[in-house]
Amino acid sequence: MTTHGHPQGAAGTNLDPWYDNYAERSAGLSASEVRALFAVASRPEVVSLAGGMPFVSALPADLVTGSMERVMRDQGAQALQYGSGQGVPALREHILEVMALEGIRASVDDVVVTTGSQHALELMTKLFIDPGDVVLAEGPAYVTALVVFKSFQAEISHVAMDEHGLIPQALRESITRLKAAGKKIKFLYTVPTFSNPAGVTLTWERRVEILEIARANNILVLEDNPYGLLYFDGAPPHAMRSVEEDGVVYLGTFSKTLAPGFRTGWALAPHAIREKLILANEAAVLSPSSFSQLVIAEYLKSADWKGQINTFRGVYRERRDAMLVALRDYLPQLSWTVPNGGFYIWLTLPEHLDSKAMLPRAVKELVAYTPGTAFYADGNGRNNIRLSFCYPTPEFIREGVRRLTTVINGELELLNTFAQTAPLQTIRAEHGISGPPSDLG
Ligand SMILES: Cc1ncc(COP(=O)(O)O)c(C=O)c1O
Secondary structure (H helix, E strand, O other): OOOOOOOOOOOOOOOOOOHHHOOHHHHHOOOOHHHHHHHHHOOOOOEEOOOOOOOHHHOOHHHHHHHHHHHHHHHHHHHOOOOOOOOOHHHHHHHHHHHHOOOOOOOHHHEEEEOHHHHHHHHHHHHHOOOOOEEEEEEOOOHHHHHHHHHOOOEEEEEEEEOOEEOHHHHHHHHHHHHHOOOOEEEEEEOOOOOOOOOOOOOHHHHHHHHHHHHHOOOEEEEEOOOOOOEOOOOOOOOHHHOOOOOEEEEEEOOOOOOHHHOOEEEEOOHHHHHHHHHHHHHHHOOOOHHHHHHHHHHHHHOOHHHHHHHHHHHHHHHHHHHHHHHHHHOOOOEEOOOOEOOEEEEEOOOOOOOOOOHHHHHHOOEEOEEHHHHOOOOOOOOEEEEEOOOOOHHHHHHHHHHHHHHHHHHHHHHHHHOOOOOOOOOOOOOOOOOOOOOOO
């Protein structure tokens, strides 16, 4: 420190006198598109199809308060105390029951409770990534996983997906290319079920094939599965971890099937990795919240948690349907994915449109979405949009899509004004569209 309180030998900037002192890895911590959006999208007049906030109002408050009261009455001192770095054993037992629904058999010793699955992602990255190491990530991939990988200076190499999830041949080709270039591939990151942001699900055959490719090439698979139990039209294939124990680290969470405010998730890992995860967890937070863990354990013991998951499924199914119908009615010329669960639809715009550049116009029309580029580390996704159907009501979803149509047509008209070539088609709604509901601003 200098006597003026400025970092030694650093000029800094007007905005941040410490600018020159940050570690190199902090350069990877740029504000994501999603984050910048939250501020705007939270204004009540904006229909936000941007964030991935679960609709926690569908969880009856007394289910939670009842569990909280019993925990404070019977285990208050433990709930308010530090706990183990691996997590409360009773909760880990219940987590085995939750994972069994997706075909996973495991030992309670192999579960590590974390502060949300986001924290498990960070711990795994910290344990495995040196600067320049490669993370293979499905493309498009969950934006905040990419932020973590970048913050540990990983090189992110995307593997293409289609409507059936990751493409095995694309994975083979990526591995061959990266190995030939002398790169160290540390793991494959994937959300195989109801992916964020694409909303697609990896087929069973591909799950098996991808695990074989990973095994043959000594590549660990990081299976992130927050949405698997939130299916709409029939259960998805079992988790990849149900096939392969040694080569998969599986991440789960209570954020979507209960509530994200508990900040409680978990990692299921092979023995050796599990030991490292516990140490890394202790180094980061000493222990995950005892209070949250005990309340969730009590909830799982006493409440009809499977019935509650069914309630969530019903809510999200209705919203997914509302979005699909609105897209069909308002934007029939475009294409999108049809998710069988989860929170997201991936929309493809006409090729000339840039979804990020279009965002200010969208905000002006009072609708928000997440531009596709947020989900790629390589600038891809320009003419894609992630639409979330989890939070707004079906009426707002329909109105949001109507506003989006105005935005897209406005952009197409603008491009036509300046285009030298043949005019681009604006999008005409199909048959009988009703106006916006009167209670929407
Ligand atoms: C794919 C994926 N992974 C991880 C997370 C983080 O969830 P958690 O609340 O458990 O930290 C999310 C949250 O949206 C997600 O979509």
